[in-house]
Amino acid sequence: xxxxxxxxxxxxxxxxxxxxxxxxxxxxxxxxxxxxxxxxxxxxxxxxxxxxxxxxxxxxxxxxxxxxxxxxxxxxxxxxxxxxxxxxxxxxxxxxxxxxxxxxxxxxxxxxxxxxxxxxxxxxxxxxxxxxxxxxxxxxxxxxxxxxxxxxxxxxxxxxxxxxxxxxxxxxxxxxxxxxxxxxxxxxxxxxxxxxxxxxxxxxxxxxxxxxxxxxxxxxxxxxxxxxxxxxxxxxxxxxxxxxxxxxxxxxxxxxxxxxxxxxxxxxxxxxxxxxxxxxxxxxxxxxxxxxxxxxxxxxxxxxxxxxxxxxxxxxxxxxxxxxxxxxxxxxxxxxxxxxxxxxxxxxxxxxxxxxxxxxxxxxxxxxxxxxxxxxxxxxxxxxxxxxxxxxxxxxxxxxxxxxxxxxxxxxxxxxxxxxxxxxxxxxxxxxxxxxxxxxxxxxxxxxxxxxxxxxxxxxxxxxxxxxxxxxxxxxxxxxxxxxxxxxxxxxxxxxxxxxxxxxxxxxxxxxxxxxxxxxxxxxxxxxxxxxxxxxxxxxxxxxxxxxxxxxxxxxxxxxxxxxxxxxxxxxxxxxxxxxxxxxxxxxxxxxxxxxxxxxxxxxxxxxxxxxxxxxxxxxxxxxxxxxxxxxxxxxxxxxxxxxxxxxxxxxxxxxxxxxxxxxxxxxxxxxxxxxxxxxxxxxxxxxxxxxxxxxxxxxxxxxxxxxxxxxxxxxxxxxxxxxxxxxxxxxxxxxxxxxxxxxxxxxxxxxxxxxxxxxxxxx
Amino acid sequence: xxxxxxxxxxxxxxxxxxxxxxxxxxxxxxxxxxxxxxxxxxxxxxxxxxxxxxxxxxxxxxxxxxxxxxxxxxxxxxxxxxxxxxxxxxxxxxxxxxxxxxxxxxxxxxxxxxxxxxxxxxxxxxxxxxxxxxxxxxxxxxxxxxxxxxxxxxxxxxxxxxxxxxxxxxxxxxxxxxxxxxxxxxxxxxxxxxxxxxxxxxxxxxxxxxxxxxxxxxxxxxxxxxxxxx
Numbered sequence: 003x004x005x006x007x008x009x010x011x012x013x014x015x016x017x018x019x020x021x022x023x024x025x026x027x028x029x030x031x032x033x034x035x036x037x038x039x040x041x042x043x044x045x046x047x048x049x050x051x052x053x054x055x056x057x058x059x060x061x062x063x064x065x066x067x068x069x070x071x072x073x074x075x076x077x078x079x080x081x082x083x084x085x086x087x088x089x090x091x092x093x094x095x096x097x098x099x100x101x102x103x104x105x106x107x108x109x110x111x112x113x114x115x116x117x118x119x120x121x122x123x124x125x126x127x128x129x130x131x132x133x134x135x136x137x138x139x140x141x142x143x144x145x146x147x148x149x150x151x152x153x154x155x156x157x158x159x160x161x162x163x164x165x166x167x168x169x170x171x172x173x174x175x176x177x178x179x180x181x182x183x184x185x186x187x188x189x190x191x192x193x194x195x196x197x198x199x200x201x202x203x204x205x206x207x208x209x210x211x212x213x214x215x216x217x218x219x220x221x222x223x224x225x226x227x228x229x230x231x232x233x234x235x236x237x238x239x240x241x242x243x244x245x246x247x248x249x250x251x252x253x254x255x256x257x258x259x260x261x262x263x264x265x266x267x268x269x270x271x272x273x274x275x276x277x278x279x280x281x282x283x284x285x286x287x288x289x290x291x292x293x294x295x296x297x298x299x300x301x302x303x304x305x306x307x308x309x310x311x312x313x314x315x316x317x318x319x320x321x322x323x324x325x326x327x328x329x330x331x332x333x334x335x336x337x338x339x340x341x342x343x344x345x346x347x348x349x350x351x352x353x354x355x356x357x358x359x360x361x362x363x364x365x366x367x368x369x370x371x372x373x374x375x376x377x378x379x380x381x382x383x384x385x386x387x388x389x390x391x392x393x394x395x396x397x398x399x400x401x402x403x404x405x406x407x408x409x410x411x412x413x414x415x416x417x418x419x420x421x422x423x424x425x426x427x428x429x430x431x432x433x434x435x436x437x438x439x440x441x442x443x444x445x446x447x448x449x450x451x452x453x454x455x456x457x458x459x460x461x462x463x464x465x466x467x468x469x470x471x472x473x474x475x476x477x478x479x480x481x482x483x484x485x486x487x488x489x490x491x492x493x494x495x496x497x498x499x500x501x502x503x504x505x506x507x508x509x510x511x512x513x514x515x516x517x518x519x520x521x522x523x524x525x526x527x528x529x530x531x532x533x534x535x536x537x538x539x540x541x542x543x544x545x546x547x548x549x550x551x552x553x554x555x556x557x558x559x560x561x562x563x564x565x566x567x568x569x570x571x572x573x574x575x576x577x578x579x580x581x582x583x584x585x586x587x588x589x590x591x592x593x594x595x596x597x598x599x600x601x602x603x604x605x606x607x608x609x610x611x612x613x614x615x616x617x618x619x620x621x622x623x624x625x626x627x628x629x630x631x632x633x634x635x636x637x638x639x640x641x642x643x644x645x646x647x648x649x650x651x652x653x654x655x656x657x658x659x660x661x662x663x664x665x666x667x668x669x670x671x672x673x674x675x676x677x678x679x680x681x682x683x684x685x686x687x688x689x690x691x692x693x694x695x696x697x698x699x700x701x702x703x704x705x706x707x708x709x710x711x712x713x714x715x716x717x718x719x720x721x722x723x724x725x726x727x728x729x730x731x732x733x734x735x736x737x738x739x740x741x742x743x744x745x746x747x748x749x750x751x752x753x754x755x756x757x758x759x760x761x762x763x764x765x766x
Numbered sequence: 767x768x769x770x771x772x773x774x775x776x777x778x779x780x781x782x783x784x785x786x787x788x789x790x791x792x793x794x795x796x797x798x799x800x801x802x803x804x805x806x807x808x809x810x811x812x813x814x815x816x817x818x819x820x821x822x823x824x825x826x827x828x829x830x831x832x833x834x835x836x837x838x839x840x841x842x843x844x845x846x847x848x849x850x851x852x853x854x855x856x857x858x859x860x861x862x863x864x865x866x867x868x869x870x871x872x873x874x875x876x877x878x879x880x881x882x883x884x885x886x887x888x889x890x891x892x893x894x895x896x897x898x899x900x901x902x903x904x905x906x907x908x909x910x911x912x913x914x915x916x917x918x919x920x921x922x923x924x925x926x927x928x929x930x931x932x933x934x935x936x937x938x939x940x941x942x943x944x945x946x947x948x949x950x951x952x953x954x955x956x957x958x959x960x961x962x963x964x965x966x967x968x969x970x971x972x973x974x975x976x977x978x979x980x981x982x983x984x985x986x987x988x989x990x991x992x993x994x995x996x
Contacts, residue, residue: 157876161907162817164778248776248820340775431876433907435972435979436815438782452977454785567977 005308005364008039015039019046020229025377032371040357040365043309044372047222047275048282051543054376057509058541061519065526065536072499072535077287079120079200079270080190081537083499085563087456090194092126095134095187095464095503095559097542101242102184103231106151110184111159111245115317117188118163119271122254123320125198125261126190129439130451131160131432133170133186134464134503134557138179140420140747145174148182149428150748155245156186157431162247163254166440167432168449170464174420175599177468180547181231185503185540187559189462191453198261200270200280202288202323202349207267209281209292209347210329212260212320212336213253216277217302219243220315230508230546249318249341256339257320263335265328272319278312280321281347282355286370293356294347296364308357308364323349379509383520386513393473397592397607398673409645409678409722409729412601416642416679417649418739419600420747424654427744445654447492447573447638450564459564461495467641468553470609473594475517479524479556480612481683485640486560487532491621492636492686494569494628495562497532502539502558507551509543517554518543524612525556531614532621534560569628573637575651575660578715580634581693582651582662584644585700585707586620586685588669590676596641597679610683616705617684623703624686627696634713639685645678645722647687652720653737661717661733664710670725677724689713767991769795770808772838772854774829779815779851779971786971787812791987800832810847810990811838813854815907815969825868825910826856835861847891847990848963852908855955855965864958864965865923866915868908872948876909880979881946883954883968884934887927890957891993892964895985901938902931902982904968906946911967913949913956923956931955931966 009015016026019042029037029045037045047053055062067075073090074082080094098113114131121128133156138145160167165188202209220243260266268288270280277299285292296311306314322343324332329345336343350356355372357365405411416422429444441459442450448463465486471478487497502525507514529536539559545552564570575582592598593607627633639647644666652660669677690696693709700707720731769787773780780797787795796806805811818829829835835857842848842863850858858864871877880903888898896902915923923929931954935944940952947967955966970983 154875158909161876161878161909162776162778162820164816246820248817248822251776251778251817430878433876433878435878435905435907435969436778436782438785438972438974438978440979441977 003363004038011036011042020050021046025049028375028377032368032375038365040309040312043313044278044365047278047313048372049376053275053279055541056377057379057381057543059378060380061522065522066529067535069499069533069535072537073194073197074537076536076538078538079123081499081501082124082197083537083561084194085458085460088194089453090192090197091460091561092121092124092190092192093187093501093559093561094120094538095185095501095557096120096540097503097505098184098186099181099505099542099545100231102152103182105242106148107155108242108244110152110155112243112317113184113186114156114159115245115247115250116271116273117186118165118250118254119273121188121190122257123200123269123271124190124192125196126192127258128165128188128190129437130189130449130462131165131167131186132462132464132559133167135170135172136178136183136468136555137174139176140174142179145179146748152184153428153431159245159247161433163251164436166434166436168434168440168443168451169462172425172428175553177553180549181545181552183505183545183552183555185557187464187501189561196261198269200268200284200287202284202290202292203267204326205290205349205351206326207349208324208326208329208345209294209349210322210324210332210343211299211346212322212343213341214246214249214316214318215300215302216311216314216319217316218306218310218314221310221313230544232548243315243317245317252339252341253318253320256336256341259335260322260332263331265331266322266324268323270321272321274315276313276315277321282372284321284323285355286373289370291350291352291354292347293350293358295358295360297360298344298346300342300344308359312357381510381515382512383516384512385516389473392606393608395606397598400598400602400604402675403601406675409674410731413645413649413731414735414739416596416600416646417736418743419596420744422596422642422646423743424741425744427748441570442493442572448490450493450570452567457567459567459570461490461493461562461564463489464557464559465489466555466557468555469594469599469605471517471521471556472553473609475520475554476524477609477612479521480528480614481609482556482558483525483528483532483534484612484614484617484683485638486558487534487621488638488686490560490562491624492571492573492638494571495564496625497534497560497562497621499537500529500534500558500560501537502556504539504541505545505552505555505557506543507546514551521554521556528614531618571628571633571636573651574635574655574658575662575689575713576634576658577691578713580689580691580713581709582664582711582713583688583690583693583696583707584685584710585624585688585705587682587706589682590672590680591682592676592680595643595679595681597643597675610681612683619703619705620684620686623700623705627699632690632692632695634689634691637687639687640681643679643681649720649736651687653733653740656741659733661714661719663712663714664722666710667723667725674724767793767809768807769793769810769812770798770805771795771812771814772798772800772834774800774816774818774832776818776820777814777816779969783812783814783971786974786987790974790984798834800834803833803837805837805841810849811841813848813850813857815852815854818853818857825853826860829857830861839863842963845960845962850963850965851969851971852967855967856910858963858965863963864956865919866913868910869912869914870910871912877946878907879946880905881968882934882936882944883931884938884940885930886932887930890930890961892986892989893930894993895989899938901934901936903980904970904973904983906968908967911947913953915950920951928957929953930957
């Protein structure tokens with residue numbers, strides 16, 4: 003069965019393919035013989051962490067996945083929830099971290115392309131893109147290179163396909179210096195009737211390769227994504243795929259037309275591990291056999307081996323199972339869009355996964371064991387002592403800097419911290435208005451998109467504070483979900499469901515696996531408490547470089563539903579004379595805060611408590627007040643604490659600025675820096691012209707709520723009275739700190755950037 | 767009135783133009799396929815935004831050779847209205863329907879923003895429901911929107927009052943700060959010598975509802991109806 007010219011299967015070759023000895027033995031037992039080179043390649047890809055979830059599956063199973071409105075939970079290309087009126091929303095988030103670390107532009111671009119395909123293969127038209135990005139400090143020229151490359155890659159791809167990029171988050175922290183995180187989320191809209199699943203069915207039905215031709219790019223991308231970044235990573239640049247958004251746009255239109263046409267039974271993206279994983283997964287879901295003839299796959303160059311064709315990750319390709327006899331109709335639709343379609347295989351009754359080259363069999367696995375027999379691991383989990391010690395440290399023991407005598411200095415410093423400062427430098431490069439559904443675009447607490455033909459809208463947001471998860475993964479996991487829920491609620495939406503992208507380090511290290519297990523447990527608790535089931539997601543492990551693991555970063559992508567467009571609420575102050583209210587507890591927890599990180603370069607203390615019962619009540623009270631028409635603006639109080647939230651309410655929207663007079667003089671029991679910059683959770687800054695009624699709603703729900711000040715549209719200061727002092731921050735200074743920092747850093751000429759500096763880890 | 771909206775491979779604002787015409791204006795609209803030679807009886811043609819053929823070569827350079835463009839050029843030559851937005855403007859310049867060219871933005875980045883434009887001439891079929899010097903809020907989203915032409919062409923455009931929109935600040939001042947892409951003389955939109963072909967980088971079809979940020983674009987489409995009705 004081996005092909006002439008195939009290398010011999012040696013221990014070295016097996017190791018090169020990332021298989022452990024035990025995994026190889028498992029493969030050998032499954033086949034009852036030595037695998038061929040092609041078979042080894044197939045298993046290497048399908049059993050990679052990226053495709054198989056072998057370390058994460060048992061933990062992920064603990065997450066709640068059900069609600070009456072969930073039409074499709076985990077296990078498909080994307081999750082789907084019903085939003086009423088016969089309409090549904092498909093959404094999913096995915097990582098493209100490793101490619102972006104080595105080639106930021108293509109890495110990010112193809113990340114966008116892949117997640118778009120996951121959504122439109124469900125029969126949904128993509129309506130919005132989000133991005134959750136993590137980089138090192140912007141002081142590093144290499145980080146600026148990565149940041150600008152990733153932003154350009156995201157923009158060029160999404161802009162060309164014509165899907166608005168509307169929300170996300172960008173965090174800068176040295177923990178991500180050599181291993182940036184690039185997570186892309188796509189949201190699509192469909193009629194419930196058009197929902198299609200990637201499940202091969204119907205013996206004798208043809209399997210068709212659609213879209214771009216298969217080339218030699220991206221071979222073993224899935225395996226590359228499943229190992230630590232190292233000095234050798236740069237040499238793996240050829241494993242990175244190259245994107246073509248124009249073909250993607252044609253493929254999007256053609257795929258939606260195909261799905262509508264009724265000529266096909268299933269469709270799946272040839273994403274990670276390309277033809278191999280798409281065909282094996284579709285067969286497994288349908289519990290059928292398949293046979294694929296690689297000699298029929300349209301290729302870009304001649305002489306490609308079965309191994310290369312099966313493992314190529316060339317972009318913008320789809321695998322379709324059509325109805326027998328409808329091949330011509332399928333081809334016609336693709337021809338209209340100048341795309342090719344080639345019948346490359348067939349659904350068969352025999353329980354086997356078979357690959358041939360012409361008539362010669364080059365790989366054959368029994369049944370769907372290729373997918374189901376994948377190993378599953380539950381490695382040791384143990385908390386690192388060093389982190390336990392950090393968590394036990396008292397944030398208030400960190401002495402204040404002398405500059406902090408002037409709290410305006412601290413406020414400005416925090417507002418200009420790149421993690422907090424306006425990210426408009428990035429999102430001005432993203433088309434956020436195409437398709438004309440964007441009611442609230444980038445910069446709001448969440449993005450809001452109207453649903454045409456209804457009076458509804460959806461709100462979408464990604465969130466995660468990796469520092470909290472690092473210090474206490476259980477609490478951090480809870481907060482990631484709670485904050486995402488709070489953010490969509492601030493726009494007037496009921497939080498509905500989440501997708502997640504779990505970015506962690508090497509799971510075989512007990513301290514990393516501890517973080518993973520605990521964070522997922524915390525997420526699960528929050529999802530249950532807030533009624534937001536998990537509909538799918540992605541796990542990205544091995545986010546490590548020689549300098550260590552990234553912060554554990556379980557990014558939450560939340561979708562919420564706004565029942566009536568009149569409920570859409572903005573984050574910034576709107577009307578002169580409105581009362582400013584703080585919904586939630588008075589508090590000043592500084593553990594894991596942006597204040598400590600930015601002002602004191604310290605990451606310590608316990609992250610803020612997360613009382614899920616209170617979170618739920620806060621969200622419910624907020625929504626009740628919004629629906630009663632009592633809320634002029636609502637803004638989540640998170641990174642940087644209350645003072646930052648208030649400053650953002652004043653100056654974040656350059657076209658709608660306000661001053662405000664705030665009185666926190668009754669908070670004397672809490673140190674000033676805790677009052678101003680503490681990150682106590684479950685809090686929302688509301689402005690309202692009818693504060694008494696908001697206070698009533700909160701009181702009835704048992705949620706603390708206090709009137710803390712007044713909006714002054716014509717004033718040019720944010721004045722905050724504390725127990726022992728008063729600060730009057732001029733809006734001009736706040737505006738400058740918030741809006742000008744990132745553009746000014748990014749306009750630095752790269753005179754210090756040598757080629758070596760730009761080369762990834764190798765130079766360090 | 768019937769609007770024909772051309773779909774090139776890579777067009778992505780065809781749908782937005784369709785909705786502006788049908789939902790906001792309440793007029794008839796049809797999509798015109800790039801491979802066809804038939805304008806299907808359209809009175810007004812819209813060349814919409816997007817990335818025709820991926821714009822990998824030069825924006826609009828390939829689209830101008832599409833079969834449908836022969837009919838569009840003939841339609842324009844007959845004096846009938848053609849609205850060319852963003853990528854449509856780039857295609858129209860490539861096809862010789864309008865003078866000048868759209869180059870890479872001066873700051874070399876894609877720019878997506880709500881900008882302001884000042885109406886320079888309210889006597890055209892596209893602007894008769896605006897006031898001259900009125901400031902409109904309309905979004906832009908492009909990487910190649912810097913309008914350039916020779917000084918002679920620019921002078922002629924100005925002398926003939928064919929510059930109809932300029933980038934301005936909220937008060938209507940023409941300044942470099944208000945110019946999102948480095949266009950010469952802050953030019954955001956022009957018309958052809960015959961006055962029937964409009965090219966503009968901002969997207970009026972995206973400014974048709976206060977819900978999505980502005981409805982200042984509505985009157986541009988209504989102007990055409992008003993002129994024909996008159």
